Amino acid sequence: MNSRIFHIASNTFREAVRDRVLYNLIAFAVLMSGAALLVGMISIQIERLVVINLGLTAISFFGVVIAILIGIGLVSKEIEKRTLYTMLSRPVRRWEFIAGKFLGLTGTLLVNTFFMAIGVVLALVYVSHHFQRGDGAVLVALYFIVLQFLIITALALLFSTFSSPLLSAIFAFALFIIGSFAEDLRGFAGMTHGIARWLATGAAYLVPNFSALNIIGQAAHGQGATPQLIAYNTAYALVYAIAVLSGAVLIFERRNLK
């Protein structure tokens, strides 16, 4: 890997690790997983269902929150605080800066997901007393959650290149929510006619399809994903993230820094 990208990614990771807000969110996510154990005790024989549902949903939700909260400031904060001045006066190309920031935040999310996943696994082992065949589905669901993080991080970074942190957060959250209902949006597009159909179909395919990357419900019932679905979702997430990052680079390459 380009060493400058690696150094920027490492510094981004270090910044996230030293951000106290991050630990609060992780702690809350772990608490949610623990709370799942208590909720599961309310009804007989659904502890496993509740632990997986609540635990993975907590990982997904808090991971998205972390991705957006940190991602929206990756570029805009550096412009505002002028830390970019001493960065870009060095032999660092603007696209390398974007790539390094993306990889740094993605790495942070991977590490966070790993630790939060340990919490869920421990809770699972506690309720099940042993690993089950359906636990593989939990791993696949976790992998798809990480793919979601790739997309939402890229989107937050894109907005950060041209918008204020508040607006970037609104756009990113809005796209996450809309994307979570992307399948419904496609269904709606199919029911319309004429220009509305074209517009609705365009919008449906333009928004990130987070619903396809959400198999938490299936994983809770021990149903995993086929290898074809795993390959398709991986390719989709990578292509989408790269396209969004390309947009971020295009915007940032032309931006005058105040």
Place this chain on the structure above:
Amino acid sequence: MHVIEILGLEKTYSVGFWRKRPKRALHPLYLNVEEGQIFGFLGPNGAGKTTTLKMLMGLVFPTGGTARILGMELDDPRMKAQIGFLPEQPYFYDYLTARELLRYYGQLSGVDAKQVNRKVDAVLERVGLSDAADVQLRKFSKGMLQRAGIAQAILHDPRVVFLDEPMSGLDPMGRYEVRNLIEALKGEGKTVFFSTHILSDAEALCDQVAVLHLGELRGVAAVAELAARVHGKVEMVWQGASVPQGIQVLGAECHAAGDTMRAVLAEENQDLALETLRRERLRLISVTPVRMSLEEYFVANVGAAGFAADKQAANAPPRHRVTEKV
């Protein structure tokens, strides 16, 4: 050799919400800087100094013209590896310590991994931050941040160093240390290009100065030439507390300084004044030609009104201005 060649660099912004109108921040600028010089870029606030520096650093894109540093284009990474930049009122990653920051910047500048720690220690020692090397930057004072800024600008041993208001916010001791550092950089064969509105610093340090006002270059001069330029006046100093009538009638400007009197008068009246002092048996201490100071040159080229914003002149139609050698 010209290490910095500015060839008609200009910048116009569009301001306004509905009806955009152009605001010219920098008129076409033509300027060359020789290697090994300390070059002062002077002007009041809003003159366009920082805009020029930001264009040279690739932070802002010019709307016209071009420039080369060390013979290379402004976006050439090979060029950027050989320059250092200290922005005005620098801000750094406050969660890092000074050592971490410099190591990070050293890595980005291509400093060899085996050398970077040694170079970081050396530059921290040089700017007087060795004791604070492992303190987070959020706990640094303004003066310490300025020193950290200078450290990151020179860490990778650049050939050309750009400093934007390097004395900003420093106490007298800090300014003295920065001055010494700039002179030391020149001694190492580096070229220093620094912008300032503090004329005394430029006068003390610079080989050449350029004066910018309202985005236009008003003149370029070697400081030594300025020092040699005389006003056609002389200053006489003699022992005593009074001004003889023979000197008063010459229209001299007189003032007491301790137990001496100083008088500034026209050079053609020098002999008459000397004769008066001899006749009055007053002890002459010195006769010195009065030279133009940088401040006087600055005021002459920028004017008293130059310190006030003139929006009308800033939006005037473009016109070429050849660099004047005064």
